[in-house]
Amino acid sequence: MRRESDIFLLLLLLHLYKQPIRGRTRFQKIVCVLKNKFGVPFDFKFKSYYYGPYSKDLADTLSLLEGTNLVTEKMETLGTGIVRYNFELSEKGKEIAEKIVSKIKGERFLQEFEEKMNKIQQISTPELISLSKKLNVIN
Secondary structure, eight states: OOOHHHHHHHHHHHHHHOSOEEOHHHHHHHHHHHHHTTOOOOOOOBBOOTTSOBOHHHHHHHHHHHHTTSEEEEEEEEETTEEEEEEEEOHHHHHHHHHHHHHHTTOHHHHHHHHHHHHHHTSOHHHHHHHHHHTOOBO
16 A cells, blocks of 8 residues: 555645656656655655666556546657656646645645755756766665
8 A cells, every 4th residue: 555645745746846747757756856865755665777766666656646536647749659758636636735735834844845846846857867866765
């Protein structure tokens, strides 16, 4: 069973990101950096992978969120044979994320998480990959 807090944190992450997260690799690296550089209490375990740390548990949790209609994963064709999967909250996911935010509004955690998300959004995907590889987070 997925940790409930990981699910809440992912919904909050997608809510605060304010736009689709473009690509599975970017999503993986965002969570890795949030956990291992910024101290966000995700419980996902990462292993070494071609584009840096990868978490099967995170991928499975994203599939669960999509299967329960909280998150949408949309395929985008970028060129011949190149596909990217973009993630965003569904309407149902937005409602739940807004309830989470309303319950923790004014708490320091929410303000700090939002600040961390603003920093993450400024980092390009190649930079996120490089940063995640340097974190030595394999567990």
